[in-house]
Amino acid sequence: MAAERLSMRKLRELLRQRLELKLSVREIARSLGIGVGTVNRYLYRAQAAKLTGWPLPPELDDDAALTALLFADEGKEVASRPEPDWAHVHAELRKKGVTKLLLxxxxxxxxxxxxxxxxxxxxxxxxxxxxxxxxxQEHRAGEKCFMDFSGDGLEVH
Known part of the structure; x- marks a missing residue:
């Protein structure tokens, strides 16, 4: 999820309001003028980084150190899952009795x-x-006859 990054000043203020002032997510969002979801994302990162108290430890006074701690997982390649052959799936779905669940x-x-x-x-x-x-498709008049029919089958006598 590519979310807009907060300035370091706002990020530190967000952490201060939560860790020192114990404000709710909505109060923090209102005071900083950002969305509740954004606050939750940053608080989740802080929790994962095990930031529990204010003031922050002295080694995190540097913006680069705080960024490295909170965003360590960014830039890592996510293991992708094998993609199905969609053309094959599409062709198989045309067959009678074949469902997406079966495929x-x-x-x-x-x-x-x-x-x-x-x-x-x-x-x-x-x-x-x-x-x-x-x-x-291009056809000459009278050369072919086309019938549109769907169902189990058509008996011709």
Whole structure:
């Protein structure tokens, strides 16, 4: 999640208001003019860094040291999960009796660390939006006859 960074002055004030004054998240957000979610994100980082008291330890007087402590996880590459072959999934879904759940189960058998079902469906839906649903065909009049039919089958006598 790429969130806007607070200035170090605001960040230190946020920490002071929480650790020294014991203000609520909403009070801090109101006093600094930032969103409640932003306050929560920074407080979560402070909690993960085990910052529990004010004033901060002397080694964190340097802005670079505080930044390194709170944002140590940024810039690390997140391990990606294996992406399914969406073209294959799309083609399989055209077959009778094939569902996304069935295809997801097959995907997970081959990739146990793969996406959960909800992400599988969401990513497939995103992929389908990019697929063109039209196919240009040129026909000479009277050369072919086309019928549009969906169902189990059609008996012709």
């Amino acid at each position: 997801w189960q097959e995907y997970r058998e081959g990739n146990p660390e793969g996406y959960q079902y909800s992400q599988f469906c969401e990513r497939y839906a995103r992929w389908v939006k990019c697929v063109s649903v039209t196919m240009r």
